[in-house]
Amino acid sequence: MISAQNKIYLASKSPRRRELLRQVGIDFELLLLRDALPRGPDVSEIVLPGELPDAYVARVTQEKASTAWNILQMRRLPLRPVLAADTTVVLGQQILGKPGSPAEALAMLKQLSGNTHRVLTSLAVHHQGDNFHCTQTSEVTFTTLNEQQMQAYCATQEPYDKAGGYGIQGIAARYISHISGSYSGIMGLPLFETTLLLRQAGIRLP
Known part of the structure:
Protein backbone atom coordinates (compact mmCIF):
# COMPACT_ATOMS: atom_id res chain seq x y z
CA MET A 1 0.00 0.00 0.00
CA ILE A 2 1.04 3.59 -0.67
CA SER A 3 1.65 5.56 2.52
CA ALA A 4 -0.45 8.64 3.37
CA GLN A 5 2.33 11.06 2.47
CA ASN A 6 2.41 9.50 -1.00
CA LYS A 7 -1.14 10.55 -1.81
CA ILE A 8 -1.75 12.69 -4.90
CA TYR A 9 -4.55 14.86 -6.27
CA LEU A 10 -6.25 13.77 -9.49
CA ALA A 11 -7.65 16.69 -11.48
CA SER A 12 -10.04 14.62 -13.59
CA LYS A 13 -13.67 13.51 -13.48
CA SER A 14 -12.96 10.41 -15.57
CA PRO A 15 -14.02 7.19 -13.81
CA ARG A 16 -11.63 5.28 -16.06
CA ARG A 17 -8.63 7.25 -14.78
CA ARG A 18 -9.67 6.56 -11.20
CA GLU A 19 -9.92 2.83 -11.94
CA LEU A 20 -6.48 2.81 -13.57
CA LEU A 21 -4.80 4.57 -10.64
CA ARG A 22 -6.40 2.12 -8.22
CA GLN A 23 -5.22 -0.75 -10.43
CA VAL A 24 -1.58 0.14 -9.79
CA GLY A 25 -2.07 1.09 -6.13
CA ILE A 26 -1.74 4.87 -6.37
CA ASP A 27 -3.63 6.65 -3.59
CA PHE A 28 -5.41 9.81 -4.69
CA GLU A 29 -7.96 12.44 -3.80
CA LEU A 30 -10.10 14.18 -6.41
CA LEU A 31 -9.49 17.86 -7.10
CA LEU A 32 -12.14 18.67 -9.68
CA LEU A 33 -12.10 21.61 -12.06
CA ARG A 34 -15.27 23.39 -13.08
CA ASP A 35 -16.41 22.46 -16.59
CA ALA A 36 -19.98 23.79 -16.74
CA LEU A 37 -22.15 26.87 -16.57
CA PRO A 38 -22.92 29.40 -15.18
CA ARG A 39 -19.35 30.67 -14.96
CA GLY A 40 -17.92 28.40 -17.61
CA PRO A 41 -14.98 25.98 -17.39
CA ASP A 42 -11.82 26.60 -15.39
CA VAL A 43 -9.85 25.47 -18.46
CA SER A 44 -11.14 25.97 -22.00
CA GLU A 45 -10.78 22.98 -24.32
CA ILE A 46 -11.33 25.01 -27.48
CA VAL A 47 -8.69 24.37 -30.14
CA LEU A 48 -6.76 27.54 -30.99
CA PRO A 49 -6.53 28.66 -34.64
CA GLY A 50 -3.81 26.67 -36.42
CA GLU A 51 -3.06 24.57 -33.31
CA LEU A 52 -1.87 21.05 -34.11
CA PRO A 53 -3.25 18.10 -32.11
CA ASP A 54 -0.01 17.34 -30.22
CA ALA A 55 0.37 20.97 -29.15
CA TYR A 56 -3.32 21.20 -28.25
CA VAL A 57 -3.45 18.17 -25.95
CA ALA A 58 -0.19 19.19 -24.22
CA ARG A 59 -1.38 22.75 -23.65
CA VAL A 60 -4.78 21.79 -22.26
CA THR A 61 -3.25 19.22 -19.91
CA GLN A 62 -0.66 21.59 -18.52
CA GLU A 63 -3.31 24.28 -18.03
CA LYS A 64 -5.45 21.79 -16.09
CA ALA A 65 -2.54 20.83 -13.81
CA SER A 66 -1.54 24.45 -13.25
CA THR A 67 -5.11 25.54 -12.52
CA ALA A 68 -5.65 22.65 -10.10
CA TRP A 69 -2.40 23.52 -8.30
CA ASN A 70 -3.56 27.13 -7.91
CA ILE A 71 -6.91 25.91 -6.56
CA LEU A 72 -5.33 23.69 -3.90
CA GLN A 73 -3.17 26.61 -2.76
CA MET A 74 -6.19 28.91 -2.63
CA ARG A 75 -8.10 26.37 -0.55
CA ARG A 76 -5.06 25.83 1.70
CA LEU A 77 -5.16 22.10 1.07
CA PRO A 78 -2.19 19.85 1.94
CA LEU A 79 0.48 20.28 -0.71
CA ARG A 80 0.65 17.10 -2.76
CA PRO A 81 1.45 16.43 -6.44
CA VAL A 82 -1.41 17.22 -8.83
CA LEU A 83 -1.95 14.88 -11.79
CA ALA A 84 -3.93 16.04 -14.82
CA ALA A 85 -4.51 14.30 -18.14
CA ASP A 86 -6.26 14.86 -21.44
CA THR A 87 -6.94 12.41 -24.25
CA THR A 88 -7.39 13.41 -27.88
CA VAL A 89 -8.35 11.19 -30.82
CA VAL A 90 -6.77 12.28 -34.08
CA LEU A 91 -7.44 11.17 -37.66
CA HIS A 127 4.23 19.99 -7.35
CA GLN A 128 6.03 22.70 -5.37
CA GLY A 129 7.06 24.69 -8.43
CA ASP A 130 8.16 21.63 -10.42
CA ASN A 131 6.29 20.69 -13.59
CA PHE A 132 6.59 17.31 -15.28
CA HIS A 133 4.93 16.52 -18.60
CA CYS A 134 4.79 13.95 -21.38
CA THR A 135 2.46 12.85 -24.17
CA GLN A 136 1.96 9.18 -25.01
CA THR A 137 0.83 8.21 -28.52
CA SER A 138 -0.94 5.00 -29.55
CA GLU A 139 -2.44 3.86 -32.85
CA VAL A 140 -5.81 2.16 -33.16
CA THR A 141 -7.18 0.42 -36.26
CA PHE A 142 -10.90 -0.12 -36.80
CA THR A 143 -12.18 -2.85 -39.07
CA THR A 144 -14.54 -1.77 -41.86
CA LEU A 145 -18.02 -1.46 -40.38
CA ASN A 146 -21.33 -1.86 -42.17
CA GLU A 147 -24.29 0.45 -41.71
CA GLN A 148 -26.11 -1.92 -39.35
CA GLN A 149 -23.10 -2.18 -37.03
CA MET A 150 -22.65 1.58 -36.94
CA GLN A 151 -26.33 2.30 -36.30
CA ALA A 152 -26.48 -0.30 -33.53
CA TYR A 153 -23.39 1.14 -31.83
CA CYS A 154 -24.63 4.72 -32.01
CA ALA A 155 -27.93 3.62 -30.44
CA THR A 156 -26.03 2.79 -27.22
CA GLN A 157 -24.86 5.38 -24.68
CA GLU A 158 -21.20 4.53 -25.21
CA PRO A 159 -20.15 7.14 -27.81
CA TYR A 160 -21.30 10.28 -26.02
CA ASP A 161 -18.81 10.90 -23.22
CA LYS A 162 -15.63 9.81 -24.97
CA ALA A 163 -13.17 11.46 -27.32
CA GLY A 164 -13.56 9.96 -30.78
CA GLY A 165 -16.95 8.55 -29.83
CA TYR A 166 -15.69 5.23 -28.48
CA GLY A 167 -14.04 3.51 -25.53
CA ILE A 168 -11.64 0.64 -26.14
CA GLN A 169 -12.81 -0.98 -22.91
CA GLY A 170 -16.44 -1.03 -24.10
CA ILE A 171 -18.55 -2.37 -26.94
CA ALA A 172 -16.28 -0.79 -29.55
CA ALA A 173 -13.58 -3.34 -28.71
CA ARG A 174 -15.33 -5.82 -31.01
CA TYR A 175 -14.52 -3.52 -33.97
CA ILE A 176 -10.86 -2.81 -33.16
CA SER A 177 -8.56 -5.07 -35.16
CA HIS A 178 -5.18 -3.74 -33.99
CA ILE A 179 -3.57 -1.41 -31.48
CA SER A 180 0.00 -0.22 -31.18
CA GLY A 181 1.12 1.55 -28.01
CA SER A 182 -0.47 1.65 -24.57
CA TYR A 183 -3.86 0.06 -23.87
CA SER A 184 -4.22 2.10 -20.67
CA GLY A 185 -3.18 5.20 -22.63
CA ILE A 186 -6.02 4.62 -25.07
CA MET A 187 -8.33 4.33 -22.04
CA GLY A 188 -7.11 7.74 -20.87
CA LEU A 189 -4.11 7.22 -18.57
CA PRO A 190 -0.91 5.49 -19.73
CA LEU A 191 0.19 3.82 -16.51
CA PHE A 192 3.88 3.38 -17.33
CA GLU A 193 4.34 7.06 -18.13
CA THR A 194 2.13 8.11 -15.20
CA THR A 195 4.31 6.15 -12.79
CA LEU A 196 7.48 7.72 -14.22
CA LEU A 197 6.15 11.27 -13.77
CA LEU A 198 4.93 10.63 -10.24
CA ARG A 199 8.32 9.22 -9.27
CA GLN A 200 9.93 12.38 -10.66
CA ALA A 201 7.55 14.41 -8.47
CA GLY A 202 8.67 12.53 -5.37
CA ILE A 203 6.00 9.85 -5.03
CA ARG A 204 7.61 6.66 -3.70
CA LEU A 205 6.52 3.70 -5.78
CA PRO A 206 8.04 0.22 -5.91
Whole structure:
Protein backbone atom coordinates (compact mmCIF):
# COMPACT_ATOMS: atom_id res chain seq x y z
CA MET A 1 0.00 0.00 0.00
CA ILE A 2 1.04 3.59 -0.67
CA SER A 3 1.65 5.56 2.52
CA ALA A 4 -0.45 8.64 3.37
CA GLN A 5 2.33 11.06 2.47
CA ASN A 6 2.41 9.50 -1.00
CA LYS A 7 -1.14 10.55 -1.81
CA ILE A 8 -1.75 12.69 -4.90
CA TYR A 9 -4.55 14.86 -6.27
CA LEU A 10 -6.25 13.77 -9.49
CA ALA A 11 -7.65 16.69 -11.48
CA SER A 12 -10.04 14.62 -13.59
CA LYS A 13 -13.67 13.51 -13.48
CA SER A 14 -12.96 10.41 -15.57
CA PRO A 15 -14.02 7.19 -13.81
CA ARG A 16 -11.63 5.28 -16.06
CA ARG A 17 -8.63 7.25 -14.78
CA ARG A 18 -9.67 6.56 -11.20
CA GLU A 19 -9.92 2.83 -11.94
CA LEU A 20 -6.48 2.81 -13.57
CA LEU A 21 -4.80 4.57 -10.64
CA ARG A 22 -6.40 2.12 -8.22
CA GLN A 23 -5.22 -0.75 -10.43
CA VAL A 24 -1.58 0.14 -9.79
CA GLY A 25 -2.07 1.09 -6.13
CA ILE A 26 -1.74 4.87 -6.37
CA ASP A 27 -3.63 6.65 -3.59
CA PHE A 28 -5.41 9.81 -4.69
CA GLU A 29 -7.96 12.44 -3.80
CA LEU A 30 -10.10 14.18 -6.41
CA LEU A 31 -9.49 17.86 -7.10
CA LEU A 32 -12.14 18.67 -9.68
CA LEU A 33 -12.10 21.61 -12.06
CA ARG A 34 -15.27 23.39 -13.08
CA ASP A 35 -16.41 22.46 -16.59
CA ALA A 36 -19.98 23.79 -16.74
CA LEU A 37 -22.15 26.87 -16.57
CA PRO A 38 -22.92 29.40 -15.18
CA ARG A 39 -19.35 30.67 -14.96
CA GLY A 40 -17.92 28.40 -17.61
CA PRO A 41 -14.98 25.98 -17.39
CA ASP A 42 -11.82 26.60 -15.39
CA VAL A 43 -9.85 25.47 -18.46
CA SER A 44 -11.14 25.97 -22.00
CA GLU A 45 -10.78 22.98 -24.32
CA ILE A 46 -11.33 25.01 -27.48
CA VAL A 47 -8.69 24.37 -30.14
CA LEU A 48 -6.76 27.54 -30.99
CA PRO A 49 -6.53 28.66 -34.64
CA GLY A 50 -3.81 26.67 -36.42
CA GLU A 51 -3.06 24.57 -33.31
CA LEU A 52 -1.87 21.05 -34.11
CA PRO A 53 -3.25 18.10 -32.11
CA ASP A 54 -0.01 17.34 -30.22
CA ALA A 55 0.37 20.97 -29.15
CA TYR A 56 -3.32 21.20 -28.25
CA VAL A 57 -3.45 18.17 -25.95
CA ALA A 58 -0.19 19.19 -24.22
CA ARG A 59 -1.38 22.75 -23.65
CA VAL A 60 -4.78 21.79 -22.26
CA THR A 61 -3.25 19.22 -19.91
CA GLN A 62 -0.66 21.59 -18.52
CA GLU A 63 -3.31 24.28 -18.03
CA LYS A 64 -5.45 21.79 -16.09
CA ALA A 65 -2.54 20.83 -13.81
CA SER A 66 -1.54 24.45 -13.25
CA THR A 67 -5.11 25.54 -12.52
CA ALA A 68 -5.65 22.65 -10.10
CA TRP A 69 -2.40 23.52 -8.30
CA ASN A 70 -3.56 27.13 -7.91
CA ILE A 71 -6.91 25.91 -6.56
CA LEU A 72 -5.33 23.69 -3.90
CA GLN A 73 -3.17 26.61 -2.76
CA MET A 74 -6.19 28.91 -2.63
CA ARG A 75 -8.10 26.37 -0.55
CA ARG A 76 -5.06 25.83 1.70
CA LEU A 77 -5.16 22.10 1.07
CA PRO A 78 -2.19 19.85 1.94
CA LEU A 79 0.48 20.28 -0.71
CA ARG A 80 0.65 17.10 -2.76
CA PRO A 81 1.45 16.43 -6.44
CA VAL A 82 -1.41 17.22 -8.83
CA LEU A 83 -1.95 14.88 -11.79
CA ALA A 84 -3.93 16.04 -14.82
CA ALA A 85 -4.51 14.30 -18.14
CA ASP A 86 -6.26 14.86 -21.44
CA THR A 87 -6.94 12.41 -24.25
CA THR A 88 -7.39 13.41 -27.88
CA VAL A 89 -8.35 11.19 -30.82
CA VAL A 90 -6.77 12.28 -34.08
CA LEU A 91 -7.44 11.17 -37.66
CA GLY A 92 -4.80 12.70 -39.90
CA GLN A 93 -4.58 16.14 -38.28
CA GLN A 94 -8.29 16.29 -37.43
CA ILE A 95 -9.22 16.22 -33.74
CA LEU A 96 -12.28 14.07 -33.07
CA GLY A 97 -13.97 15.28 -29.90
CA LYS A 98 -16.96 13.95 -28.00
CA PRO A 99 -20.02 13.60 -30.24
CA GLY A 100 -23.02 15.57 -29.05
CA SER A 101 -25.70 13.69 -30.96
CA PRO A 102 -26.34 10.35 -32.71
CA ALA A 103 -25.73 12.04 -36.06
CA GLU A 104 -22.31 13.30 -34.91
CA ALA A 105 -21.44 9.89 -33.45
CA LEU A 106 -22.38 8.17 -36.70
CA ALA A 107 -20.35 10.60 -38.81
CA MET A 108 -17.35 10.08 -36.54
CA LEU A 109 -17.64 6.30 -36.66
CA LYS A 110 -17.79 6.40 -40.47
CA GLN A 111 -14.46 8.25 -40.43
CA LEU A 112 -12.87 5.71 -38.10
CA SER A 113 -14.22 2.68 -40.00
CA GLY A 114 -11.48 0.90 -41.94
CA ASN A 115 -8.84 3.43 -40.84
CA THR A 116 -6.00 3.80 -38.35
CA HIS A 117 -6.04 6.81 -36.05
CA ARG A 118 -3.88 8.13 -33.23
CA VAL A 119 -4.83 8.47 -29.57
CA LEU A 120 -2.80 11.11 -27.74
CA THR A 121 -2.89 11.14 -23.95
CA SER A 122 -0.98 13.97 -22.35
CA LEU A 123 0.02 13.93 -18.68
CA ALA A 124 1.12 16.75 -16.40
CA VAL A 125 2.20 16.67 -12.76
CA HIS A 126 2.65 19.90 -10.80
CA HIS A 127 4.23 19.99 -7.35
CA GLN A 128 6.03 22.70 -5.37
CA GLY A 129 7.06 24.69 -8.43
CA ASP A 130 8.16 21.63 -10.42
CA ASN A 131 6.29 20.69 -13.59
CA PHE A 132 6.59 17.31 -15.28
CA HIS A 133 4.93 16.52 -18.60
CA CYS A 134 4.79 13.95 -21.38
CA THR A 135 2.46 12.85 -24.17
CA GLN A 136 1.96 9.18 -25.01
CA THR A 137 0.83 8.21 -28.52
CA SER A 138 -0.94 5.00 -29.55
CA GLU A 139 -2.44 3.86 -32.85
CA VAL A 140 -5.81 2.16 -33.16
CA THR A 141 -7.18 0.42 -36.26
CA PHE A 142 -10.90 -0.12 -36.80
CA THR A 143 -12.18 -2.85 -39.07
CA THR A 144 -14.54 -1.77 -41.86
CA LEU A 145 -18.02 -1.46 -40.38
CA ASN A 146 -21.33 -1.86 -42.17
CA GLU A 147 -24.29 0.45 -41.71
CA GLN A 148 -26.11 -1.92 -39.35
CA GLN A 149 -23.10 -2.18 -37.03
CA MET A 150 -22.65 1.58 -36.94
CA GLN A 151 -26.33 2.30 -36.30
CA ALA A 152 -26.48 -0.30 -33.53
CA TYR A 153 -23.39 1.14 -31.83
CA CYS A 154 -24.63 4.72 -32.01
CA ALA A 155 -27.93 3.62 -30.44
CA THR A 156 -26.03 2.79 -27.22
CA GLN A 157 -24.86 5.38 -24.68
CA GLU A 158 -21.20 4.53 -25.21
CA PRO A 159 -20.15 7.14 -27.81
CA TYR A 160 -21.30 10.28 -26.02
CA ASP A 161 -18.81 10.90 -23.22
CA LYS A 162 -15.63 9.81 -24.97
CA ALA A 163 -13.17 11.46 -27.32
CA GLY A 164 -13.56 9.96 -30.78
CA GLY A 165 -16.95 8.55 -29.83
CA TYR A 166 -15.69 5.23 -28.48
CA GLY A 167 -14.04 3.51 -25.53
CA ILE A 168 -11.64 0.64 -26.14
CA GLN A 169 -12.81 -0.98 -22.91
CA GLY A 170 -16.44 -1.03 -24.10
CA ILE A 171 -18.55 -2.37 -26.94
CA ALA A 172 -16.28 -0.79 -29.55
CA ALA A 173 -13.58 -3.34 -28.71
CA ARG A 174 -15.33 -5.82 -31.01
CA TYR A 175 -14.52 -3.52 -33.97
CA ILE A 176 -10.86 -2.81 -33.16
CA SER A 177 -8.56 -5.07 -35.16
CA HIS A 178 -5.18 -3.74 -33.99
CA ILE A 179 -3.57 -1.41 -31.48
CA SER A 180 0.00 -0.22 -31.18
CA GLY A 181 1.12 1.55 -28.01
CA SER A 182 -0.47 1.65 -24.57
CA TYR A 183 -3.86 0.06 -23.87
CA SER A 184 -4.22 2.10 -20.67
CA GLY A 185 -3.18 5.20 -22.63
CA ILE A 186 -6.02 4.62 -25.07
CA MET A 187 -8.33 4.33 -22.04
CA GLY A 188 -7.11 7.74 -20.87
CA LEU A 189 -4.11 7.22 -18.57
CA PRO A 190 -0.91 5.49 -19.73
CA LEU A 191 0.19 3.82 -16.51
CA PHE A 192 3.88 3.38 -17.33
CA GLU A 193 4.34 7.06 -18.13
CA THR A 194 2.13 8.11 -15.20
CA THR A 195 4.31 6.15 -12.79
CA LEU A 196 7.48 7.72 -14.22
CA LEU A 197 6.15 11.27 -13.77
CA LEU A 198 4.93 10.63 -10.24
CA ARG A 199 8.32 9.22 -9.27
CA GLN A 200 9.93 12.38 -10.66
CA ALA A 201 7.55 14.41 -8.47
CA GLY A 202 8.67 12.53 -5.37
CA ILE A 203 6.00 9.85 -5.03
CA ARG A 204 7.61 6.66 -3.70
CA LEU A 205 6.52 3.70 -5.78
CA PRO A 206 8.04 0.22 -5.91
